[in-house]
Each structure stands twice: as C-alpha cells, then as structure tokens.
Amino acid sequence: MNYVTLDYVDLALAASLLLINGAVSIALSLGLARSLAISSVRMVVQLLLIGLILDFLLATVSPFWTGLAVLVMLGFAGYEAMARQDRRLKGFWAYGLGTGVMTLAALLVMSFALITQVAADPWYHPQYLLPLLGMVLGNCMTGVALAIRSITGALADGKQAVEAQLALGRTFRLSALPMVRSALRTALTPTINSMAATGLVYLPGMMTGQILAGIDPVEAVKYQLLVMFLIAGATAIGVTGAVFAISRRLSDHRHRLRLDRLTDATVN
Amino acid sequence: MLTVRSLVRLHLGPLDLEVAAGECTALRGRSGSGKSVFLRAIADLDPSEGTVALDGRDRNTMSAPDWRRQVGYLPAEPGWWSDRVTAHFAAWSACRPMAERLGLDPEVGDLSVSRLSSGERQRLGLVRLLENRPRCLLLDEPTASLDEAATAVVEQLVAEHCEAGGSCLFVTHDPAQFKRISRQGYRLEEGKLVQETAA
Known part of the structure; x- marks a missing residue:
C-alpha cells in the first residue's frame, strides 16, 4: 500500500483550525469555548487510547480481549443511548433495554457478516470485528436513542x-x-436518507479512509456498501426492538398505559 | 350492579360502593379529593387493590377491553386520537341524532377536533361513550362546560340509560345537580366515601 504518513506536527497544524470555532464562540458570546476545548481534548485522548488498544488487540488476536472490547463497546452504546433521554424507564430497564436491543441487533448482524461475507480467520479477528462493530453500533445507537425518545415522548404526550x-x-x-408507527418512521428515516445521500452528498469516512490508505477505490466502495447494509439491518432490528420493548414495558396485562414506569411521569 | 369492595389506590380507600342496576349514584368531593382517581381505578385504567365486579362477575375474570366496554369511563376532558370528529365513531350517522339532541351543530361531524369548544368536546365524548352501549357509566363532571339546556339533556340521557337497566356513577360539583340526578350519593373526603341522602 502506498500512502502519505502523518506526523504529530501535521496533526497540530490541522488542529489549529479549531481556533476558528473558538474565535466564533468568543466573538459572538456563544458560550461554547469551554465545551469545545473539552471535546477536542477528549477526542484526541480517546482516539490515541483506542489506537493503542487496537494496536494491542491486533497484535494478540485473542478471543478474550476482543470479547472484552466488544462488551465495553456495547456497554457504552447502551449508556449513551439512554443518557440523553428526557424520559427514562425506571430501574434496570433504563440502561438494560437499550443495551439489550443493541446487543441483539449487533449479534445477529455481525454474526451474519462475519460468517458469510467477511469470513475472517479466525472469525473474531479484531481487525474486522471491531471496526465493523464500531460503525454498526455507532449508527444503531443513534437510531435506538431516537426511537426511545420518540416512543416515550409520543406515549407521554398522547x-x-x-x-x-x-x-x-x-x-x-x-x-x-x-x-409506534410514528416512532419507527422517525428512527428509521435517517438511515434511509443516509443511504440515498451516500456517494452524492458525502463520501463516507471509512471508504475515504481506505482510499487514503492506498486501497483500490472499487474495493473500498465494496466495503462501504457492506457496512451500509450492516448498518441498515442492525438499525432496523435495534429500532424495532426498542420501540416494541418500550411500548410493552409502558403497558401491562390489563391494557393500561403505565407512564408511572417512566422517571418523570406523574401518577394520577 | 356495580360492586366495589375494599378498593385501594394511592391515598384512597379502602372504598366500598354499590351502584344498583337502574340507578344513578352521584359522587362529589373537593377538587383533588380523588374522584377521578376513583373512577379511573374502577375503569381499570390504573392498578388498584380490591375487588370490582359487574353483576357479581369480578373484572379480573374478563379481559380489560371487555370490562371497559361494559363499564364505560368518560373523563372530564375526553381525549381524541384523530383530528377528524367522525374518526372517533363506529357509525357517525347513527350518532348524529343524539349529537343534535345535545345541541350540537348537525355538521359538527365535518369539523376538526381542534376547532371544537370544550363544551362541544364534552358532549361528543358522551355521544362516543354511549355509542359503545356500556352497561355502567362512569361520568367525571360530564356537564362542567355545558349550559343549562345541554346539562338537562345530559341528565335526561343518563336517566334513560338507567331506565333501560343500566347504572351510572356521576361525579358533580353542583349541589343542585347532585340532588337532581340521584336519591342518594356519596361524598369523597380524606380518601373515604361518606354516604349522603340527596333529597
């Protein structure tokens, strides 16, 4: 592969572009300077750390360490999907439900992809499993978070x-x-829009990354298509699971609407 | 006959009540005393403890939708799931005479729900409930937004329902109405039912 390597001076130069964001925030009193600084530092630290962790995982190719990484990713995805909700289910269900449906979606889609299409050796090879899971989970998480917000909001307001x-x-x-229909539509629409816009409005990060690394563009496109199909499948499973699980949790065997099972619900 | 035994819900109870077939029982109490909570619990819209039965049959021996078709609850502010009035009725044409009797415009079915006044909504809510032909009515201040003429028609409809063998538990804040609609009723006070003679 033939590609131009970047050193830390190159990255520091690119980071100087963030000064534009900071200047806009300060000049217009947006109050974003502090969160911009924190987010930038977090991004750098997190990516450097994940780079080191991936380095270790790719060197060891261990089912234990790869499995642990998968669990950590699922745990964070479940937490993030629920963390920014206005209305949360009480107790275990608050984080359990989102994590559960995303685990199910990721398990089904990733097993399908790793066994039939990617056929890595061994099947759990972190070089394939972790990047693919990261992209699938990241998009599935956004869809599931949107689905949870939509269905809880619709039932509480309605x-x-x-x-x-x-x-x-x-x-x-x-x-x-x-x-239920409205929540499913809301949560699935971004994935459908994203598929329609890919290649025209924007070039996906993974594909451009592979092209920058010297991979044949046609091969890069094939991988991107695989990822898009996996994302669409996982999001559909996760979103549908989340909407039905929540509507089931917010009702009972006597066909009552149980908003008292939400944290900000009023019981009357 | 509607029978309530040892019903407990939130701060209410244990409450006991009987509403005989052919009878309308009035219920009053200060705002916040739990009248709506009580009616919702009987309708099984909220979980509660105790026994509630219709003609001796415990509600737990039938499905909740079956129970609610027989014991119909009308909240003080009826809810709407479509902006089209007619979408809320199985057969609007069959309901129109009753709507007109309640003083509603004959063309009210063509209006959107968002354009209706609270009084119109309240009357349409009652028509919608009666279309279902429940045996027992649970009415939560069904005339709160109505003028005297419409109130009289509502009371007449309830009386006809009871004459036909149905029963009704009627929440009202109006002492005169309390006396008009029932011979005896109840006052809800500090979570307990106190029997009152209306006449």
Missing part, C-alpha cells in the same frame, strides 16, 4: 388519546399503534 381508546375497550396495541 396519554389522553391512548386512554380515550382504552376506555372505550380498545386494546393497548391498537391504541398505541399510531405512536
């Missing part, structure tokens, strides 16, 4: 509409169906 139907003898499933 309490009167749902209960009006329940009071007339409709089932919970039928009463909540418009909210």
Whole structure:
C-alpha cells in the first residue's frame, strides 16, 4: 500500500483550525469555548487510547480481549443511548433495554457478516470485528436513542388519546399503534436518507479512509456498501426492538398505559 | 350492579360502593379529593387493590377491553386520537341524532377536533361513550362546560340509560345537580366515601 504518513506536527497544524470555532464562540458570546476545548481534548485522548488498544488487540488476536472490547463497546452504546433521554424507564430497564436491543441487533448482524461475507480467520479477528462493530453500533445507537425518545415522548404526550381508546375497550396495541408507527418512521428515516445521500452528498469516512490508505477505490466502495447494509439491518432490528420493548414495558396485562414506569411521569 | 369492595389506590380507600342496576349514584368531593382517581381505578385504567365486579362477575375474570366496554369511563376532558370528529365513531350517522339532541351543530361531524369548544368536546365524548352501549357509566363532571339546556339533556340521557337497566356513577360539583340526578350519593373526603341522602 502506498500512502502519505502523518506526523504529530501535521496533526497540530490541522488542529489549529479549531481556533476558528473558538474565535466564533468568543466573538459572538456563544458560550461554547469551554465545551469545545473539552471535546477536542477528549477526542484526541480517546482516539490515541483506542489506537493503542487496537494496536494491542491486533497484535494478540485473542478471543478474550476482543470479547472484552466488544462488551465495553456495547456497554457504552447502551449508556449513551439512554443518557440523553428526557424520559427514562425506571430501574434496570433504563440502561438494560437499550443495551439489550443493541446487543441483539449487533449479534445477529455481525454474526451474519462475519460468517458469510467477511469470513475472517479466525472469525473474531479484531481487525474486522471491531471496526465493523464500531460503525454498526455507532449508527444503531443513534437510531435506538431516537426511537426511545420518540416512543416515550409520543406515549407521554398522547396519554389522553391512548386512554380515550382504552376506555372505550380498545386494546393497548391498537391504541398505541399510531405512536409506534410514528416512532419507527422517525428512527428509521435517517438511515434511509443516509443511504440515498451516500456517494452524492458525502463520501463516507471509512471508504475515504481506505482510499487514503492506498486501497483500490472499487474495493473500498465494496466495503462501504457492506457496512451500509450492516448498518441498515442492525438499525432496523435495534429500532424495532426498542420501540416494541418500550411500548410493552409502558403497558401491562390489563391494557393500561403505565407512564408511572417512566422517571418523570406523574401518577394520577 | 356495580360492586366495589375494599378498593385501594394511592391515598384512597379502602372504598366500598354499590351502584344498583337502574340507578344513578352521584359522587362529589373537593377538587383533588380523588374522584377521578376513583373512577379511573374502577375503569381499570390504573392498578388498584380490591375487588370490582359487574353483576357479581369480578373484572379480573374478563379481559380489560371487555370490562371497559361494559363499564364505560368518560373523563372530564375526553381525549381524541384523530383530528377528524367522525374518526372517533363506529357509525357517525347513527350518532348524529343524539349529537343534535345535545345541541350540537348537525355538521359538527365535518369539523376538526381542534376547532371544537370544550363544551362541544364534552358532549361528543358522551355521544362516543354511549355509542359503545356500556352497561355502567362512569361520568367525571360530564356537564362542567355545558349550559343549562345541554346539562338537562345530559341528565335526561343518563336517566334513560338507567331506565333501560343500566347504572351510572356521576361525579358533580353542583349541589343542585347532585340532588337532581340521584336519591342518594356519596361524598369523597380524606380518601373515604361518606354516604349522603340527596333529597
């Protein structure tokens, strides 16, 4: 492979572009300078750390260490999906539900990809498993977070509409169906839009990264297509699982709307 | 007959109540005393302890949708799941005469819900409930936003429902209405039911 290597001076020069963000924030009193500084430092530290960790994982090719990395990634994804929610499920379900559906989605999609398409040797080889899982999980997490926000918001805001139907003898499933549909649509749309815009509006990071590293563009495109299909599949599984699991958790065997199972719900 | 035994929900109870077939029982109490909580618990919209039965049949022996079709609850502010009025009725044409009897515009079915006044919504909510033909009505201040004429029609509809063998638990803040609609009723006070003679 033929590519231009970067040294730390190159990176420092590129980082100077952040001064533009800082200048805009200070000049217009946006109050973003501090969070910009923290985010920039976090990004540098996190990426350098992950670089070192990946270096170690690729050198060892150990099922234990790779599995541990997968668990840590799933744990963080579950935490991040729930951390920025206005309304959270109480107790174990707050983080358990998001982590659960993402684990299921990642397990199904990654097993399918690693066994049938990538066929790495060994199948858990971190060189393939971790980057692919990272991209799949990152997008799935965004979709699941959006799905959770949509369905909890729709059910909380639409309490009167749902209960009006329940009071007339409709089932919970039928009463909540418009909210379920709307949440699924909201959470799946970004993935569909992203597929439509890829190649025209933007060139995906992984593909451009491979091209920069000297890979044949056609091969890079093939990998990018694989990733996009995996993302679409995992997001569909994760989003659908999250919406149905939450609507099930927010009802009970007597077809009641159980907003008391949300942290900011009022019981009346 | 609606029978409530030892019902406990939040700060309420244990509460006991019987509403005989053909009878309307009035319920009053200060705002926040738990009247709506009580009605919601009977309708099984919120979890509660105790036994609630209709004609001796415990509600837990039937599905919740079946129970709610027989014991119909109308909240003080009815909810709407579509902006089209007619979308809330199985057969709007069959309901229109009752809507007109309640003083609603004959063309109200063509309006969107967001354009209706609170009084119109309240009356349409009652029509929607009665279309379902429940045997027992749980009405939470069904005339709070209505004028005297519409209030009289609502009371007449409830009386007709009871004459046909149905029953009704009617929440009201109006002492005169309390006396008009039932011979005896209850006051909800500090989580307990106190029987009152209306006449």
